[in-house]
Amino acid sequence: MKEQATSVAKLVLQKPLFNKFCLVKAYIIASLLSAVKWRLWCLGGFQFTRLSPPRGFKDLTPSLCAKYRYLEESFYRTFTLWGYREVRPPLLEHLDLVALGVGEEMVDEIFKLQDSDGKLLALRAEATTPVARLYADNLREMGCPARIFYIVSCLRFSPSRDIGVREFRQAGAELIGDPSPAADAEVVALTIASL
Structure with a gap:
């Protein structure tokens, strides 16, 4: 699953009109495909991990x-x-x-x-x-x-x-x-x- 999520993210990143929104889409797509933590290296080492709010704060689903x-x-x-x-x-x-x-x-x-x-x-x-x-x-x-x-x-x-x-x-x-x-x-x- 991790490899599949990373492949989907890479496909999105290869689009010529790459921007921050594409990067977010890649992260969302990969997150949906995989429940495990994953890392995506791109743009010269910029690192992504599964994000969570700061300590003491929570997302409201x-x-x-x-x-x-x-x-x-x-x-x-x-x-x-x-x-x-x-x-x-x-x-x-x-x-x-x-x-x-x-x-x-x-x-x-x-x-x-x-x-x-x-x-x-x-x-x-x-x-x-x-x-x-x-x-x-x-x-x-x-x-x-x-x-x-x-x-x-x-x-x-x-x-x-x-x-x-x-x-x-x-x-x-x-x-x-x-x-x-x-x-x-x-x-x-x-x-x-x-x-």
């Missing part, structure tokens, strides 16, 4: 996507039925702002980037702090109290102790600006209804 979609749509329906409105904070925030809202341990878990001005940015490691910042920036539009929810991706430098992955989806609802026990009870009831 169609069956997993369907499960994720079902859960997210269930959360979405429940939150909106309770009168909560969706918000989506950006994936990047200023590191100094995020550091104010999370503990020291969490700051070490954040993927950090530097923009062209030298400012440190943080990839979203959790959603509560960015959502609080979003609300503060848009208080007039959202009013008070505000019922908001989010379903977003989060990334952490080290695998989460809870779930052992570095990329995960987080869904949550916030009732901001109402300190009453009734508001707390509403959020607890919403959480139960979401399960």
